[in-house]
Amino acid sequence: MEQSHSVTDGRHLRAQQTRQKLLEAAREVFLEEGFHKATISQIIKRAKTGYGTAYVHFTGKDDFLIVLMEDVMAAFYSIAELPFHPQSRGDAERLILHQTTSFLNMAESERDMLKLFSEAIGAFPTVQKKWEDIREQFVLRIAQDIKYSQEQGLARKEVNPELVARGWFYSHEMYLWDIVKCQHKASLDEIAKTLASIYTGGLYE
Template structure:
């Protein structure tokens, strides 16, 4: 009996948390980060103030969790298997990943616009974004190290430095797309930056 009560309580807790996150997403997209208040989110979620603050202490906390959910989709792309056997195969895999990465920016544009604003305005969100960036950079570094180990890439360069530069190139165009700054087509962007990247790194 006690186990059933506990299970029911956990389900209700998960449902309340999900309601707050869904309400947060809708409210952030409608009003932007700066104009959104946690009171608006709580009202839209139809939960009590005391209950809401059990899960999130402020709107920054809600956005950070939403940001982690969105960026998990990007990280799934970054985590694709990368075991090229040639420079040409490396280019194809890198091109594919970059296209999927920037396509995801379009799919998640509304939420990414909120995140971009929050990064500028919130120290907490900015810190979280820095952590997320490092995850991507480390993953890219692993791919470069693999290519170096298998004698596909130059060994006279530091894989961490190159990884940071490559992520930065993609990030620049990520925000260009998100902010609707009339960037070139995704395929044109990817062809140019991937060609320069692989041309300079791979043998």
């Protein structure tokens, strides 16, 4: 029984290692070739695996990109998940500015991977759906922060938290893609301060 368990664990470990090797190869090929020019054949050749092995783990190159983006977005989610328990409007302003600045800086540091993702969004429904899921997760978390501020008597209670959260994230999303395309016309600090100022000025009492 123990030998059977050991064999199973060994196979599982090898499968994990193969999957990771394929992901690393995919990342390298995507960054070198761009998403549209990259092929499964190039990825498989770089990873030194067979077609059958690759398709055991991934359904296509969009699947490779989605998994890679999950790792990138985990870092963004960590920003959204930062503790948010302001005791005053000043506290809220400082926390929001910190989150906004961190989000924009993350967009810049992950520009190459996000650029690949933007190329694929319009071409693959699976990637489009993934981005929509990412957006909704952010909106939900932001709405929770707004509700907390309303309950503490810091934010206007007559506004709908989800609607405010959606507009707040959309403004970040617009600047995220501008940063990815190197089209932003101001420094990240100036953009962050402007966004945070407009947001807190309209929401907090």
